[in-house]
Amino acid sequence: MPIEKLKNSLQAHWFMPLALAIVIADSILARSVQWQPARPLETGVILDMAVLLPILYAICYRRRGRAAWVRAAALACLGIWIAGHVIPVARHDLISHLSPLRYLGTAVLFLVELRLAIAIYRAAFASNPAETQRTLAAAAQAGVPQWVTRLMAWEAGLWRRAWQWLQQRSDRR
Numbered sequence: 001m002p003i004e005k006l007k008n009s010l011q012a013h014w015f016m017p018l019a020l021a022i023v024i025a026d027s028i029l030a031r032s033v034q035w036q037p038a039r040p041l042e043t044g045v046i047l048d049m050a051v052l053l054p055i056l057y058a059i060c061y062r063r064r065g066r067a068a069w070v071r072a073a074a075l076a077c078l079g080i081w082i083a084g085h086v087i088p089v090a091r092h093d094l095i096s097h098l099s100p101l102r103y104l105g106t107a108v109l110f111l112v113e114l115r116l117a118i119a120i121y122r123a124a125f126a127s128n129p130a131e132t133q134r135t136l137a138a139a140a141q142a143g144v145p146q147w148v149t150r151l152m153a154w155e156a157g158l159w160r161r162a163w164q165w166l167q168q169r170s171d172r173r
Contacts, residue, residue, distance in 0.1 A: 015060035019053050023082065030086045042087050042094050049079035049086070050098070067143020070112060077105040116144055121156045 010017065026045050033041065054072040061068040080102040084095050116139050123135030132153065139149045 013060070015057050018056060022048055022053060023086075027086050030088065039093060042091055045087055046080070046083045046094060046098065049083040050076050051079075053079050064143065065141060067141070070109065070143055073105060074109050077102045077109070112142075116142055117152060120149055120152045121159075123153070123156075125156060125160050 026048050029041070030045060054076040057075050058068050058072040061071070080095070080098050084092070084099065087095055119135050120139055123132040126132060136149050136153060140146055
C-alpha cells in the first residue's frame with residue numbers, strides 16, 4: 001500500500017525529484033570542474049536553473065492553469081538566484097547581467113499578488129455575497145491557497161465591522 005501511494009505521488013508530482021536531481025547535479029558539477037572556459041558552464045547552469053526547471057514545472061502542473069505559469073515565473077526568479085550561488089563568484093559573467101531580471105520578475109509577481117489581495121479585500125467589503133464568492137473562486141483559480149483567501153476575507157471582514165462600528169459611533173455624537 002505505501003509503495004502504491006508513493007508511485008501515485010511520483011506520477012502526479014514527478015517535477016520534485018527531477019528538479020532536486022538537476023540542482024544537485026549542477027551543484028556537484030560547479031564544485032568539481034575547472035571553469036576554463038567559464039562561459040559554457042555558466043550558461044548551462046543558468047539555463048538549467050532559470051529556464052529548464054520552470055518549463056518542467058509548468059509541464060508537470062499544467063492542469064492548474066494560470067497558477068502554474070505564475071509559479072513557474074517565480075521559479076525562474078528563484079533559479080537565477082540559485083545559479084548565482086552555485087556558480088563560483090569569480091566566474092559570474094552572465095549571471096551578473098541577469099540579476100536585474102530577477103528583481104523585475106519579483107516586482108511583477110508582487111504586483112500580481114497585490115492585485116489579488118486588493119480584489120479579496122474589495123469582495124469582503126462588498127455587501128453582495130455572490131461577488132465575494134466569485135472573487136474567492138477567482139483567487140483559488142489563480143493559485144492562492146484556499147486557507148489564505150479565507151484568512152484574508154476574514155481579516156477584511158474584521159476591518160469592515162470595525163469601520164461600521166466607528167461610523168455608528170461617530171453618528172451618535
